[in-house]
Amino acid sequence: MKEAVNQSTDPGIERLxxxxxxxxxxxTSDGIERIEAQFYGNMFSPHRHDTYALGITMQGVQTFNYRGEFRASNPGNVIILHPDELHDGGAGTDDGLQYRMLYIEPALLRSGLDRESDPLPFVGEPVINDRVLWAILASVLGELESDVDPLLRDQFVADIAQRLSQHARAPLKQPRFNAADRMDQVRAFLEDNFDRPVQSNELEQIAGMDRFRLIRHFRARFGTTPYRYLMMRRLQKARALMALGQPLAGIAAxxxxxxxxxxxxxxxxxxxxxxxRWASLLGQNAH
Known part of the structure; x- marks a missing residue:
């Protein structure tokens, strides 16, 4: 993994x-996360989320590898990354990078579609120029210090779902029959039991199907697997504890x-x- 790298060897510039x-x-808000990142060099090694990641580049050039290709975003562009897609991230120039991201859970995005049974939208191009979508994202990424108004939250979820559907080259594939209610029950069970080992036979009893069929249906509805979903709930809790300044040594347990x-x-x-590294960069914001 590459940590943030300063391109200049001038000590004064490095300190700055x-x-x-x-x-x-x-x-935090149910189903969404919002962050701003500002850094130099190659910050993020290859990783993946279980959410849609929608971002606006504010300053600099945002570079990343995604679906086998090198990508770059300039200010004014919108970035769209899909759940479980591997990507990295860095600043494309010596001037550094500043951007803001909205992470929205597939289940919440689905609620903004015309029909919740519709397949999740898949946008093939991860960097687009859409002034309407940019304005929608800016409306909720403009003031990170405050909570999102509940009515605004519902509005932007519906607006984002509509814009992504318009850009979607093709929907994500759906299984041949609808098991939405059972998958929602599996998801709720994982939410309630994120802090303990969960066995496949527990999920099979809830879903009424074998584990491999369950995985296919869960991925179609939520964009990721039950295992990845469980891991993300643990990591979200860990990040919340890190933000409170709790020591890393006790967070794992x-x-x-x-x-x-x-x-x-x-x-x-x-x-x-x-x-x-994450905790140290969060801590710098307090100074």
Missing amino acids: CKKRERFIAAP ETGFSDQSHFNRHFRQTYGVSPG
Whole structure:
């Protein structure tokens, strides 16, 4: 994994770069997360989320590898990354990068579609120029220090679902029959039991189908597998504890990971940086 790298060897510039590198995490809300990142060099190693990641580049050039190709986004563009798609991230120039991202759970995005049974939209091009979608994202990414108004939240979920559907080259594939209610029950069970080992036979009893069929249906409805979904709930809880300043040593056990190494490995795979690096960049925002 590559940590943030300052391109210049001038000590004064290096100190300035380090001082300005930061993450800002907005107050959490059901189904969405909002962050701002500002850094230099190659920050994020390859990783994947279980959410849609929608971003606006504010300053600099945002570079990343996605679906086998190198991509770049300039200010004014919108970035669209789909659940479970591997990607990395960095600043494309020596001037550094500043951007804001909205992470929205597939279940919440689905609620904004015309019909909740519709397939999740898949947008083939991850960097687009859509002033309407940019304005929608800016409306909820403009003030990270405050909560999102409930009515605004419902509005932008519906608006985002509509715009993504318009850009979608093809919907995500759906299984031949609808098991939405049972998959919703599986998801609720994972939410309630994220901090303990969950067995496949438990999920089979809830869904009334074998584990492999269950995985296919769950992925079609939520864009990821039950295992990945469970891991993300643990990591979200871990990030919340990190934001409160709790020591990393105790977070692994509190969030259901078998040990510190297990926690560190999954954190890197999901966010592209180590837990210590993430915590340090969050801490810089407090100064």
